Amino acid sequence: MPGGSNNYIANAPLVQNLGTGFVASGVVRRAGDGAPLSNVRVQIWAATERGGExxxxxRGSVMTGPDGTYRLEISPIVPQFGQPHIHIAYDDRDFATLFLRPVLSSRHDKSITADFVLALASSNEPRRS
Structure with a gap:
């Protein structure tokens, strides 16, 4: 994605939801062995019916569960720059930074699933399991 961290703000608070009507979910796995990563902070932000990014x-963060899954309900997505899209990021210290910008098929979509794999930031083993 050009610009990489488009409107990213570090340390978005943990939230229960960001409204209702659209669900972002997925599984976070570790590179190499594909093991699900628990207790990983995932940040999500988007332009919605409530306003811009x-x-x-x-914007808010959620933690992955024991099986590596995350889920966040948010207000319906609206197109920005011509495309309805959402931003998903990981930027804690154990793994390399990752920014995703999945584009929806339509502004009427009710959900998106974005699974991703995190590579270690260094040769050290991660503290998470």
Whole structure:
């Protein structure tokens, strides 16, 4: 994605939801062995019916569960720059930074699944399992 961290703000708070009507979910796995990663912080932000990407109520973080899954319900996505899309990021210290920008098929989509694999940031073993 050009610009990489498009509107990213570090340390978005942990949230229960960012509204209702659209669900972002997926599984986070470790590179090499594909093991699910638990207790990994995933940040999500998007332009929604409540406002643009920089609106505080349109960004938040969730932690992955024991099986590596994450899920966050948010307000319906609206097109920005001609495309309905969402941003998903990982940027803690154990693994290399990752920014995703999945594009929806339509602004009427009700969900998106974005699974991803994290590579170690260094040769050290991660603290998470």
């Amino acid at each position: 920089r609106v505080t109520s349109n």
